[in-house]
Amino acid sequence: MAETEVLRLEGVRKSFNLGLPTEVEVLHGIDLTMTSGEFVALIGPSGSGKSTLLNLIGLLDRPTAGTLRLEGHDTRALDDAALTRLRGHSIGFIFQHHHLIGAFTAAENVLMPMLLDRGRPDAAMREAAETLLDRVGLLPWRDANVGNLSGGQQQRVAIARALAMAPALVLADEPTGNLDTKSANGVFNLLREMNRLNRTSFLIVTHDPRLAQRCDRIIEVVDGRVVSDAPVPRP
């Protein structure tokens, strides 16, 4: 299957407190590309700029300089509304803390990105949400309040939600960081399965070297620079 480019960063820089004496640059010219179906680990020590980089890629923040292309769209030219639309369609988020919305059930949380995009719920959305919940093994809990689910189950719902819009890229920030070993393994395996099934690209921030080794490629960021970017050797 032909691999298409999902993400391209060229010379991306990010500074905070621009124009102030406290101005600080945290990313110093990041170059990075990802193609469809890639399963990439992003590692680095705390404070190295991983989260800032993830926010830029997730279109939650804008680079100070450089180019960021998502599915071919040059994001520099897009206004806030267009960025929001592109984010909703092309990116799925999985956070360390599941960040589900407590006022809604598991199925409704999964359905939420579709509802935001289309405005009103419909039967097709409900069906798609249930299919995704079935894939993550939580169909029987579809009508459960997310507050009543275990940590592993909540993260599975978050994974289903991240895939609801069939995004080109899923950004996962320490998706297993809050789980016990067994649940962490289960969640990681699920991410891998979704990657293989849907050819969705995953960029996973992790501090766990064992999980990083199970990815296809590892990008290491130190002090705001990519210091290594290499595929994981397979025996």
Add this chain to the structure above:
Amino acid sequence: MSRWLPFEWIAGLRFLRDGWTQTLFILAGVSVGVAVIVFMSALLAGLQSNFLRRVLSAQAHIVMLPPDEIARPLRAGPGVVQDAIVQRPAQRLRSIDQWQTVLAQMAAMPQVAVATEVASGAALAVRGEASRSITLTGVRPEGYFRIVDLPANMVAGQLRLNSEDIVIGTDLATDLGVAAGDKLRVTAGSGGSATLTVAGLFDLGNRGVNERTTFVALRTAQSLLGLTGGVTSLQLTVQDPYAAEVIAQAINGATGVRADSWIRTNLQFFTAVSAQQTTNTVIRLSVGLSVALGMASVLVVSVVQRSREIGILRAMGARRGQILRVFLIQGGVLGLAGALIGSMLAVVGLLAFHASARQADGSELFPLEVDPQLFILAAVVAALTGVLAAMAPAMRAARLDPVEAIRG
């Protein structure tokens, strides 16, 4: 999740349900506020309408009177010195000049509903050793009783006004010891005197009026008061009682006859009503403002509590406008629901107050006439207030930086 509702409504209602304790408290606050406003408005409207009805059913809207007599200055001439003080002459009982023409002119005016002539003056009613001073009012029944609803207030005898009949109040009848069918001697200030039959007794709900006011046929009054063919006033009712003052001024300008409207003769009442309305408005505005501020503060807390969820929604593709509307809808729904509950509380309060608050004679203090428009107005105003109160928190939510919000 209703398939008919858009995301904003679904999320707004879910957030309200999810934070049900907060929702209940703010709903209680809005309901009490609306109940106070509706209760006060309905009570004030009822009391005013009752008072106006009593005033307007017992007097004409406009009374036309002959001009006051004034001292005539002597023409200046040799040996004539003008006094520094000119004494006001005593006002004799006089007829309105050419009243028939003026009456016809009044009856032809489109704003005038009823116009009738009255001859009235002071007299003494004597029965044996007892005597009482009275106001003798000579009327043409078919005209006058369309202005003052005396038939509805008759308590004994008949409302019959033949040339030798007199209809008196219940208190005068008690003072003089007479009943329907008895005779009375009436002597007017001009010297005219007649023995009249008490045809009936009325009760206008006011002791002073019941003691002094008497009604006779117009010709009887004219004869007793020495006003042959004359009348002391023309009394009018107009289509719009609140336009009475403007119409009175127009009549005065057109005819030269003095015309006093009920608005001018009850000026103190209007001043009291105006003061009451101002106080009421200030109280209502204060209550409304307190409710709005309370609602805004609760919604601000809600935005702070939900900032992470707002950030997540923004990350998932929620537009700023969608987030804004989620909180505006919450404000509007709280206002509307509070208005419905508050209106029901107000009705219960009004029914209880109406049942317990009575006049000295046991009759109702005010008529329970609750205008449905008041509830519609309360609902619309409360919903708008809710939306306005939610504006600041909603804008704050819409402006939240998703990165900061998710980080918490």
